[in-house]
Amino acid sequence: MATILAVDDSASMRQMVSFTLKGAGYNVVEAVDGLDALNKAKAQTFDCVVTDVNMPNKDGISLIKDLRALPNYKFTPMLMLTTESGMDKKQQGKDAGATGWIVKPFNPDQLLKTIKKVME
Amino acid sequence: MSIDMVQFHQVFFEESFEGLDTMESGLLNLDMGDVDVDEINTIFRAAHSIKGGSGTFGFSAVSDFTHVMETMLDEMRDGRRKVTKPAIDVLLGSVDCLREMLRAIQNEDEINLVSVAEHKAALENALNNTDVNSSQSDQFIPPLINVATPVAADSQVEGWVISFSPHVNLLRTGNDPVRMFRELAELGDFTVNVDLQGVPDLYDLDAEDCHLSWKLIVNGAISAHAIDEVFDWVEDECDLAKQAIYSQMATHLPDVNISDVSLNVIASVAELSNKTEIIQHAEVIHKEDKDESKSSVAKVSNSIRVDTGKIDTLINMVGELVITQSMLSLVGEHFEVTKLDQLKNGLSQLERHTRELQESVMNIRMLPISFVFSRFPRMARDISSKLGKKIDLKLIGENTEVDKTVVELLSDPLVHLVRNSLDHGIEMPEVRLAAGKSETGTVILEAYHRGGNIVIEVRDDGKGLDKGMLRAKAIEKGLIATDAVLTDKQTYELIFMPGFSTAEKLTDISGRGVGMDVVRRNIQALGGNIEIISELGKGSTIAIHLPLTLAILDGQSIAVGDEIYILPLGSIVESLNIKEDRINRVGGKGETFLLRGIYLPIIRLHEIFNVPNVKATKLTEGLLVVVEGQGERYGLFVDDLLGQQQVVIKSLEANYRRVEGVSAATILGDGSVALILDIPGLVRLSNQ
Numbered sequence: 001m002a003t004i005l006a007v008d009d010s011a012s013m014r015q016m017v018s019f020t021l022k023g024a025g026y027n028v029v030e031a032v033d034g035l036d037a038l039n040k041a042k043a044q045t046f047d048c049v050v051t052d053v054n055m056p057n058k059d060g061i062s063l064i065k066d067l068r069a070l071p072n073y074k075f076t077p078m079l080m081l082t083t084e085s086g087m088d089k090k091q092q093g094k095d096a097g098a099t100g101w102i103v104k105p106f107n108p109d110q111l112l113k114t115i116k117k118v119m120e
Numbered sequence: 121m122s123i124d125m126v127q128f129h130q131v132f133f134e135e136s137f138e139g140l141d142t143m144e145s146g147l148l149n150l151d152m153g154d155v156d157v158d159e160i161n162t163i164f165r166a167a168h169s170i171k172g173g174s175g176t177f178g179f180s181a182v183s184d185f186t187h188v189m190e191t192m193l194d195e196m197r198d199g200r201r202k203v204t205k206p207a208i209d210v211l212l213g214s215v216d217c218l219r220e221m222l223r224a225i226q227n228e229d230e231i232n233l234v235s236v237a238e239h240k241a242a243l244e245n246a247l248n249n250t251d252v253n254s255s256q257s258d259q260f261i262p263p264l265i266n267v268a269t270p271v272a273a274d275s276q277v278e279g280w281v282i283s284f285s286p287h288v289n290l291l292r293t294g295n296d297p298v299r300m301f302r303e304l305a306e307l308g309d310f311t312v313n314v315d316l317q318g319v320p321d322l323y324d325l326d327a328e329d330c331h332l333s334w335k336l337i338v339n340g341a342i343s344a345h346a347i348d349e350v351f352d353w354v355e356d357e358c359d360l361a362k363q364a365i366y367s368q369m370a371t372h373l374p375d376v377n378i379s380d381v382s383l384n385v386i387a388s389v390a391e392l393s394n395k396t397e398i399i400q401h402a403e404v405i406h407k408e409d410k411d412e413s414k415s416s417v418a419k420v421s422n423s424i425r426v427d428t429g430k431i432d433t434l435i436n437m438v439g440e441l442v443i444t445q446s447m448l449s450l451v452g453e454h455f456e457v458t459k460l461d462q463l464k465n466g467l468s469q470l471e472r473h474t475r476e477l478q479e480s481v482m483n484i485r486m487l488p489i490s491f492v493f494s495r496f497p498r499m500a501r502d503i504s505s506k507l508g509k510k511i512d513l514k515l516i517g518e519n520t521e522v523d524k525t526v527v528e529l530l531s532d533p534l535v536h537l538v539r540n541s542l543d544h545g546i547e548m549p550e551v552r553l554a555a556g557k558s559e560t561g562t563v564i565l566e567a568y569h570r571g572g573n574i575v576i577e578v579r580d581d582g583k584g585l586d587k588g589m590l591r592a593k594a595i596e597k598g599l600i601a602t603d604a605v606l607t608d609k610q611t612y613e614l615i616f617m618p619g620f621s622t623a624e625k626l627t628d629i630s631g632r633g634v635g636m637d638v639v640r641r642n643i644q645a646l647g648g649n650i651e652i653i654s655e656l657g658k659g660s661t662i663a664i665h666l667p668l669t670l671a672i673l674d675g676q677s678i679a680v681g682d683e684i685y686i687l688p689l690g691s692i693v694e695s696l697n698i699k700e701d702r703i704n705r706v707g708g709k710g711e712t713f714l715l716r717g718i719y720l721p722i723i724r725l726h727e728i729f730n731v732p733n734v735k736a737t738k739l740t741e742g743l744l745v746v747v748e749g750q751g752e753r754y755g756l757f758v759d760d761l762l763g764q765q766q767v768v769i770k771s772l773e774a775n776y777r778r779v780e781g782v783s784a785a786t787i788l789g790d791g792s793v794a795l796i797l798d799i800p801g802l803v804r805l806s807n808q
Contacts, residue, residue, distance in 0.1 A: 009165070009169065010132075010135055010169040010172065010173055011131050011134075011135050012128045012129075012131040012132035012135055012173050012177070013169075013172060013173055013176065015128050015131060016123075016125070016128045016176065016177075019123065019127075019128075020123055023123065052172075054164070054165045054168045054169070055165070056162070056165065068292070074292065074328070075291060075292070075294055075296075076294055077294040077295075078293075078294055081172075083168070083171060083172055083175070091356075094293065094353075094356065094357075097292065097293050097294070098293060098294075099293050099294035099295050099353060100295070100352070100353035101353070104172045104175055104176060105172065105175030105176040105183065106176065107125075107176070108123040108125075117299060117303065118294070118296075118299060120299075120302065
């Protein structure tokens with residue numbers, strides 16, 4: 001089964017994303033910030049990355065940029081979790097190589113729907 | 121798929137409260153005028169997380185409120201807004217308000233809408249830098265409405281013709297045209313025509329580029345929005361043209377649903393022009409809530425956040441223990457005398473692992489004292505601005521770890537002490553200048569470990585305690601005799617007497633409610649003590665000594681007759697044999713022992729507890745254990761000293777009832793119960 005890397009500095013969001021995806025049968029690895037995520041992504045290959053944007057140590061946009069530079073992650077779907085007010089970051093995210101975004105707040109169904117979009 | 125979101129709430133609350141603390145201390149650290157981007161980023165991130173989480177978990181009031189804060193912080197971060205004191209004040213107020221909101225939600229209480237409306241108005245006011253009533257509508261946060269592209273035309277649409285030409289880089293963002301085709305196919309009957317014209321020769325072809333373009337036809341009554349959604353992520357990375365296929369039945373223009381829009385407009389106009397009405401309205405709602413006699417029991421969270429490193433150590437230890445256990449059971453299965461060494465080894469391993477396990481378990485309950493300290497910068501700021509004083513508060517040793525229970529119980533006494541320092545200790549700027557001191561007073565809050573204890577000091581460079589005044593006051597209140605001879609230490613101790621207040625006048629900051637007597641009682645209840653060092657005009661230091669944990673105690677076992685008692689090791693000064701010529705008997709007042717010029721009252725434990733079969737009835741036959749309690753020394757007369765050991769404290773009150781002279785009980789290795797002695801209680805008993 002596909003393995004997804006879920007990155008968020010907020011434990012509750014991380015738990016929610018991870019729980020939802022696991023419930024749908026995906027394997028999920030959690031990372032607490034961009035740096036943690038980058039290290040995990042180097043150690044293991046993921047089929048999809050879902051990342052928050054605002055995080056300490058390394059934000060979501062730099063994470064996506066760094067990941068895209070790795071050969072294993074050239075075409076991997078990478079989704080940013082962003083808020084309505086953070087939509088100005090959308091373009092920065094796209095420029096960094098983000099596949100798409102999920103707008104917070106979202107519910108588990110919306111999350112799964114979006115994930116399914118890129119994971120089938 | 122339905123997921124019960126409630127399971128994530130507890131974590132959300134915990135991290136939100138943590139986030140609020142981060143915001144608060146960050147705001148307090150900000151320097152006026154300067155923009156410290158890192159600090160503001162941290163504050164912003166905390167607000168942002170709370171907003172994201174509260175939106176997701178369905179607390180829209182919180183996310184709406186945080187949104188306004190976030191907007192303000194965002195402007196500060198970008199340098200569009202200066203960091204000013206009023207702005208910080210408003211943000212700090214908002215942090216408080218948010219904390220209240222979250223607490224109310226957590227306890228399933230009603231949110232105080234009046235306070236929320238007031239804080240929100242203050243924020244918006246600060247954001248606009250204008251009066252609320254004249255504020256522009258665009259500065260108001262429009263309610264998040266899902267504005268779908270005009271809905272009305274849908275019924276006439278029979279399908280879409282889409283021309284889709286991705287830019288060469290499309291694949292490099294992880295987007296895949298096939299994914300979009302799949303989605304379109306889900307919407308309706310779907311045909312694809314590929315255009316290969318753009319594809320270069322094989323030798324020039326980079327397989328990672330996208331050179332294809334497509335003409336797509338999808339049939340069905342599909343909204344333009346649904347089509348847009350499919351291409352949402354790639355709209356800047358392709359040339360896209362879509363054309364609707366209309367049915368011939370479509371003869372009239374779609375109705376635009378004006379009524380909904382205008383209602384929204386009216387609502388926001390009303391909001392703008394009549395803020396007060398809304399507040400009044402909120403007040404009414406709030407009052408109604410109050411009227412409902414609803415039992416709101418505050419849910420105190422008993423959870424604890426533990427560093428995963430500590431858990432890992434614990435798991436390691438348990439692993440070791442399991443190995444030792446299996447090794448021991450192997451030895452025990454077919455035991456022969458030849459295996460004695462193996463058994464002994466195993467047992468000593470077991471002992472070591474048990475001790476380490478115990479240590480790591482205790483470690484889990486340890487929290488850094490910053491949990492208590494973190495509230496003080498805010499308090500110092502509030503009090504100094506209220507009193508017009510200049511105060512610099514320094515925190516040292518915030519990472520010193522203390523048992524969770526100690527941390528919780530320490531909070532109130534410390535608040536009292538720090539408040540005293542800020543209010544009574546530090547002088548007004550002009551007074552300080554006149555006394556040749558710097559205008560700004562310093563209060564230092566420091567925590568450190570010493571032996572098995574933690575010491576917490578509150579030091580200030582304020583006016584210090586006036587011994588003459590203390591004495592005069594104590595005489596005036598009839599607490600001491602006019603001719604009483606007191607050492608410096610005893611004089612300072614006066615402030616711990618009930619009913620003693622050093623403040624000339626009561627202020628609304630301190631001097632009310634609990635007094636120093638309560639502080640001392642609380643500290644003693646934790647098994648600690650408190651001491652004062654002061655110099656007139658130079659400042660005061662109040663030091664609290666506390667045991668690190670309340671669950672385990674380093675004890676000294678002592679024998680009195682057949683009974684074994686435990687003395688807290690920390691309270692023992694020394695133990696000695698008694699010489700007859702150093703005993704003084706004071707008529708009717710008991711006996712004392714002269715030790716290096718000090719007369720120690722002797723407390724005969726067997727008399728106090730009525731222990732039969734005592735070995736030593738004459739003082740010279742037994743031992744004197746010199747102990748310290750409440751700053752005084754006493755001699756406990758016992759039969760014998762046994763070993764020192766760590767004992768697990770079991771509450772006597774919870775299992776039996778309170779017993780004077782005894783603080784708790786423990787269970788010894790042989791299964792018998794031993795009482796842990798309470799020195800101040802013993803002193804009271806012996807004085808009766």
